[in-house]
Amino acid sequence: MIRGWLAEGIIMVQKTPYYSYVVGELPKGCQYCVRGEKLVLFVTGVCPRNCFYCPLSPWRRKDVVYANERPVRSEKDIIEEAKIQDARGAGITGGDPLARLSRTVEYIRLLKEEFGKKFHIHLYTTGILASEEALEKLYDAGLDEIRFHPDLFQPNSKFFEREIENMKKAFDFGWDVGGEVPAVPGFEDRIKWFASLLDKLGAKFLNINELEFSETNLRALLDRGYKPVSDESSAIKGSLEMGLKVLEWGEKNTSLNYHLCTAKLKDAVQLRNRLKRMAKNVARPYMEITEDGTLRFGIAEYDDLEELYEFLVEEAEVPREWLYINWEKKRIEMPVEVAEELADAIEGDVKFYIVEEYPTWDRIEVERIPL
Structure with missing residues (x-):
């Protein structure tokens, strides 16, 4: 059952106006995102991992760069797309952006120089390549928030220990540190373990994303027994429910902020708000x-x-x-x-x-x- 605020002021799981669920407050990067204010800067499709649930399309599983839907051929493309969107921040994603560290650092500096220090930038990484030197370069460039996605869902991952050790190094810098993982049914205990670790290290948040079918992960997910919620939905049955269980557990057992980002939020809120911002600037x-x-x-x-x-x-x-x-x-x-x-x-x-x-x-x- 989803509960609201108790009279004593204890924080419980809340449903947001964005069709998602939260404990505490939304991470700052998400606050911009749900309003359609975040430029999605895809810096490379290269990634040291090969997750069975990865939704990336075939044409993005290469060393390519996109600003929203726009292929990037020069830095001007990034700036133009951000201006068309009236973006107030950027989410840097991939692949793993750290697989092309110099490029990622260059783009962070570019955006900060063009739009100022208040232009909020967050980044997603597996953590595999997050050496102390890499983290220092990202921080010096102006990165505001870093989100780690360790390999919780594949037994005996050869990268896992390195990911966790590198993640710990991120707490030496003055940015917001959090985790972001998909709600893969059957892995509730692993996500709880990760939440406990984040809490112990002093992280600010854990984002959990409702898992969805895509063109590229469909066969792998079906082979593992996962099914869609309905014929009309790409969301995976049991993912949302498991995510809610983690939030209710996390509210009682940790001091983290949590956000359960639903498939509906991405389509009905995030994309819609971004389109509205862009339409005002491109409509003839x-x-x-x-x-x-x-x-x-x-x-x-x-x-x-x-x-x-x-x-x-x-x-x-x-x-x-x-x-x-x-x-x-x-x-x-x-x-x-x-x-x-x-x-x-x-x-x-x-x-x-x-x-x-x-x-x-x-x-x-x-x-x-x-x-």
């Missing part, structure tokens, strides 16, 4: 911003776009400022109302649609309605 005058942060507008498709454009301006008398030729996607974009009127008035090979797409670099189309 003819585009509507929906409640979900997507862009909605009309389009016309035809073999000769220049011919169609001139016809719409000269013959249909559509103001030029209402039309935009998108050469890359081979279409003319316009307000929804204009597309609806033109679809009723123009016959022939011109096709009109109402489309809805993400305001992200890749502009994924989520809906197309023919007129």
